[in-house]
Amino acid sequence: MASMAVCYSLATLSSTKPLLSHKNTTSIANLKSHERTLQSSLVGTKIAISKITRPLSSRRLGTSSSEITCSASASPLPSALLFDCDGVLVDTEKDGHRISFNDTFKEKELGVTWDVDLYGELLKIGGGKERMTAYFNKTGWPENAPKSEEERKAFIASLHKRKTELFMALIEKKLLPLRPGVAKLIDQALAEGVKVAVCSTSNEKAVSAIVTFLLGPERAEKIKIFAGDVVPRKKPDPAIYVLAANTLGVDPSSCVVIEDSGIGLAAAKAAGMKCIVTKSGYTANEDFLNADAVFDFIGDPPEERFDLAFCRSLLKQYVS
Structure with missing residues (x-):
């Protein structure tokens, strides 16, 4: 929605005598109707109100020394x-990823099972490969895991690949x-x-x-x-x-x-x-x-x- 700006002088809102003496001005009844329309159109819209003081030379007959300038804008859509x-x-975590990790550990005979509470703690670590690495570093690497750091990275990557395959099978069956x-x-x-x-x-x-x-x-x-x-x-x-x-x-x-x-x-x-x-x-x-x-x-x-x-x-x- 495009932004909308509305401006009324205090004279327009409160001084009716100058309005009645000018042939092109709005009648009081029409003015009140217009005010009601304005109020209705701004329902639910935030309005910023600021006072603007005009120099004496620019004041019109019957106007106050200040005006109320209202500007309102609808919120933009997110990009x-x-x-x-x-x-x-x-x-997905409890009955999807956790189950797939455990099935992978079982296939590879690692002797590891992540229960519900433990996996909840491990979720504080972002990323499945990072999660497994942190867990094994803390609890000890399985006996059949490689010994060198580079080989362990490849080992973790292979576990994660298999875990992803098992997880995707759950998704394709629309079980989650x-x-x-x-x-x-x-x-x-x-x-x-x-x-x-x-x-x-x-x-x-x-x-x-x-x-x-x-x-x-x-x-x-x-x-x-x-x-x-x-x-x-x-x-x-x-x-x-x-x-x-x-x-x-x-x-x-x-x-x-x-x-x-x-x-x-x-x-x-x-x-x-x-x-x-x-x-x-x-x-x-x-x-x-x-x-x-x-x-x-x-x-x-x-x-x-x-x-x-x-x-x-x-x-x-x-x-x-």
Whole structure:
């Protein structure tokens, strides 16, 4: 919506005598009607009011020494909506990624099992390969793991590749559903020409599978994916969101991010973006003090929590 500026002098609003003496002025009845129309048109719109004092030489007969200048603007649309994947698009962690990690460990006879609580702690580390490396460094590497650092990197990469294959099989069978409201919000954004991207620390193939199989190919072709090792540093580092803004050609301050975790929130805010948190199973009790808004989920009517209009409201600015 284009910005709107309205200006009335105090004389126009309070002094009727000069108005009655001029053949081209508006009648009192029409003026009141116009005021009612003005008030109606500004309902729900933020208004900035400033006083302007005119020099004596420029004052017109019957006007006050000051005028009220009102300017109002509708909030701009976001340039881009950037979604995290796991926990935002789909609540994948407990019954998706964790299960796939454990199945991989079992296949490779590593003697390792990540239970629900342990995996919740490991999620504080961004990235699956980084998660496994940190865990083995702390608890000890399996007996059948390589000894050198370079060989261990290749070993971790092979585990992660197999884990991704198992996870994608779950997604292709549609055993893990989209969270409520995700498709709705994406459709609203695409209909308004807002760019949509998914920014995740997960493997790019896994993220692409979620987008393609659960959101459908028509949406998928309009959604840019930034995932996995596309950046050298994972969340809470802002690198992936900075890359997304640069690639999409948008100002970070005009982007709204949908995240579910503390590390994702930290990454979005460090990139200079607005961030809405939709809490997931593992992140419900995390500290989201710096979030611009926090919800249990996005939601579809009649259980809708927010929509594109709410994302738009986060970017509202006063125009003087």
